[in-house]
Amino acid sequence: MTSGNVVQRGSGAAQVYGSGVGGGHEPANLGDILERVLDKGLVIAGDIRVNLLDIELLTIKLRLVIASLDTARQVGINWWESDPWLSADAARRSDGRELEQENQRLRDRIAALESGGGDHD
């Protein structure tokens, strides 16, 4: 079944996008995987370090760490920076105060990264 402007990877059966194993399937687009495994999925606090307990903080760290990478920017993995949907989602998730605290943590972290901690690339 083909049509002018639908691109369907694979047949619609299971394993359409593959996982980098098995023959024939195009591996899933990296962006599709990253947006799902980094930004979605169930979030439960890890207990490896005390500061991993606050999972929102961990999430922000993950994002910031990646955002600090120039190559990540070059390939466009910076969707959290300016996207209205994401910001709207963040706004919906938090009341104003929480958002403010989150922003503060974010700014602190950026400051920490910019002041030398994060420039080993």
Next chain:
Amino acid sequence: MTEPSGVWVYAVSADVAAPSLSELRGVGDEPVRGISAAGLTAIAGDVPLAEFGESALRRNLEDLAWLEATARAHHHVIDALGQRGPLVPMRLATVYANGAGVAAMLDERATDLRAALSRISAHQEWGVKAYAQQSEPGSPAAAEPARSGAARVGPGASYLRRRRDELSAHSQARYDAIASAEAVHIRLSGLAAEARLHPPQAPQLTGIRSQMLLNAAYLLDEERAEEFADAVTALALEHPGVRLELTGPWPPYSFAGLPDRPDHGAGRRREH
């Protein structure tokens, strides 16, 4: 001396037979195992903290090649097991100090986890992206206008008028494409149990130059996969201004969290 290790969690399922795990390898090329408590099984693997501990993660996540390999390995475990039964995928880098910590989490979150499992049972995630169709520069439509006017006005004015017509044709096309993407999303949402919007991806990441207007995920009853694909095809014909791309089935990453939140900070509800 054994090196310190942590437990990386991939997903939680209702139950997984141990033999089905044995052939799987995880993010650290470790064998994947099940950790059971409260009638739930966490799919997990022992990983060295030298590579997957907090400070190592912070460093390694800077490395795009490492990130890609790890994300793909994490996804592979979830994808392979997701073919065999419902599971709740965990976000990348969910690491516990030991198996007891994982078991305690299963105990503590059993109600939420069961609710999530029953929500996604017999469902699959499908992704649909809509791109603006690129109009060819210098296409007849763009070159055509202002012919009659050109005879009466000078070449400069004629150029400006042509340019203005081009621009307004362009913004009209863009407006139409956005409206089409919205219509596609509304129609497809009607077929899905749930829908989520992801931010559009940048052209550098997709390798596709035209602008992504819609990047949505739909949670579908697995019986409706064919109907859904047919709907995408029909919508593509109905809306020539956008190009649609269907991917899937995915493990239900986009629907692993709490059910649609009423908007009162529910997403942040958690024990402290």
